[in-house]
Amino acid sequence: MADLFDSGPQNAASPTPTDTGHRPLADRLRPRSLAQVVGQTDVLGPDGPLGVMLASGALSSLVFWGPPGVGKTTIARLLAQETDLHFVQISAIFTGVPDLRKVFDAARHRRANGQGTLLFVDEIHRFNKAQQDGFLPHMEDGTILLVGATTENPSFELNAALLSRAQVLVLSRLDADDLGRLIDRAEDELGRTLPLTDAARASLVEMADGDGRAMLNLVEQVASWRVTDPLGPDALVTRLMRRAAQYDKSGDAHYNLISALHKSVRGSDPDAALYWLARMLEGGEDPRYLARRITRMAIEDIGLADPQAQRVCLDAWETFERLGSPEGELALAQSVIYLALAPKSNAGYVAYKASRKSARKTGSNPPPKHILNAPTSLMKDQGYGDGYAYDHDAEDGFSGQNYFPDGMARPEFYAPPERGFERDLKKRLDYFGRLRAKRSGD
Template sequence: MADLFGASTATVESGLRPLADRMRPKALAEVIGQSQILGEDAPLTVMLASGTLGSLIFWGPPGVGKTTIARLLADETDLHFVQISAIFSGVPELRRVFEAAKIRRQNGQGTLLFVDEIHRFNKAQQDGFLPHMEDGTILLVGATTENPSFELNRAVLSRSQVLVLERLDQDDLRKLVARAEDELGVSLPLDHGAQQALLDMADGDGRALLNLIEQVAAWKIDQPLDAAGLGKRLSKRAAQYDKGGDEHYNLISALHKSVRGSDPDAALYWFARMLEGGEDPRFLARRIVRMAVEDIGLADPQAQAVCLQSWDTYERLGSPEGELALSQAVIYLALAPKSNANYIAYKSARAAAKVTGSEPPPKHILNGATGMMKDQGYGKGYAYDHDAEDGFSGQNYFPEGMERPSLYQPVERGFERDLKKRLEYFSKLRGQRKG
């Protein structure tokens, strides 16, 4: 049917729909990316081929196809597709969904229930899915951007398979651009540099890319834009970063391991990524100090002082100038000699302390402050080390009967090389004194 302006109703409706919605794939084979779950011999392909599709949890960043794949799975398996969001749904709506699914099942049709942001449901709400999953009333497909092992109940996880969806890479995004141009019937007015800048703005998010493309395609310009021209018209999408979520832990882990791996360039990159994401510099300052004591230790005793000084400098200068002091500490730590001997010794000492319980110190190193204590042998036989040859008595300081452990084992790097020589020297003297 044509409207008053001669355009068909279908054409008008299509024009009103967002490009991302219009371009949803009609079959799993049309999905761009995610070959790790959709490729040959990949989990979903094998499940569909064997007819054994079970409940699933899709874990991945926004805009990578979680909702689309769930819809297509329902089509592939002739299941009725129901979509809810944990942000807007509560117990009453869940009850209505389950009741409708039961009726559907009695009439011979199953239900694929897609729950977006499933991690937003509390424990009781998540438990509510279990009986309906077990009796086959629903096939649950949950989507989450957060780590399921932290956010979902064990009972739900034990009845589901977690599939990880990944950010779209540059090749995937280029394919998406080509499809969008075919759908719109236009070529984007961008030169090569601007096209690359557009992909960078999307930051691996296919939906974000399609929204950007829709804006660019609507511009009336005579000459293709370069990257600078594009940047004036479009703002860069904020990098994905949740200061309390998965990306927070992923990036701080990357920073810590880059420092441990003596790579200052990588360490600075992850440090900058966290700052760009809005991380509190004080959190980074605390973590940098931890790196100094955990991974450098006594191989470079200055490292901890450098970190504390950089933290103090930040507190005095504030942002953004003070962040330069923190970056200086990051470089220092990355290039410092590494040792976790203190970290290992500390953990070993804690383990030994748990085993020995409340064993008292040997009496010869207890202070005999009263006559009765002296009668009990407190302080008897104590050798004052300053009076001993080499300032070392070699006495036992562990509980009586406890076998002497070797907790601190310095490495042959940095200042600990000297400490190792001292340790070996005292060990030799201890053996001589004991003899």
């Protein structure tokens, strides 16, 4: 559980806690071995990457990627314990270049005396490129074994050079069973059960939202209450402020949730689409950003299968601008429902991309002369406009002439499916195809 039992930044091995003074429940329940860590079995199990490394005695530098409260700090501290390395913890938020030099000098001195150093860097993505590069020589010569922790996608936030020297391990948010085990441990430590009904206990787990540290903090609050009868969910919510959902409008969660919304619409699931829309709005996302992305979905995934879809999105966008929040957000929700249930087609999108690709390959070829205007006599002498067939004068209003550059094989970019309004467009396309073949054969 990253940061699950984090006692704060430190630049030396953790002191042994004493029993004097109040110790938070999360600190009292800090695991003393990796076997006591709740969750993360995919990483810590015998066949997991850390389990295999420890069994083989070959621990490499690591980057833990995961949300808050899932064990990043705790696991790093226990890895140092398991491998007899001196544990040093710093935070990229509070550490500058002079501090890093001191850390590296101390690690170099320890190494000369036969003691290795596991350097745990919390929020490692906060270091800039030059600071991240500063770790490389000390990782390569064995001065430190680096364990970084980040809540952001390492692919975007960390240097390629650093990532090439460290293995990225993904730590998952704790599930309901994991959080339930934490409650059980807390009750054993406290020597009493929480004054909650089973339904309220389940609500408490939901409030923690996958964060173990938040779970234990909530348990500590509930355990301090003096009540005669177990509390139900409503009484629990009244007494506790619901924890805000983890959401960073410029971070990884932002891109994950908009991807989930887009794919739910594409997958014709209005309920899932509404859920992800609500998640983003509850997290504080700008509704104007959502209006823009929803309109993009209409263009990219529905297109001409339902030409009305784009208009619905634009109207919802304008409605939000006129009504504001929260009433205007209902218009966005209704547009999402419409898109999810609309017929889907990316034929226009695919055709556009294919035409751009073709244009890049044949970008210097001029149009055929018969479709060029000839406003001057010189241009007429050059053959501009010769042989142009005026379609309105042709049989069926269709001449069937070639409009691509001379010598270019006729491509077929647009292939509408048999769905929605594009079913009619396909009939028209096939009709003109037959006429074109007839004209060319005449």
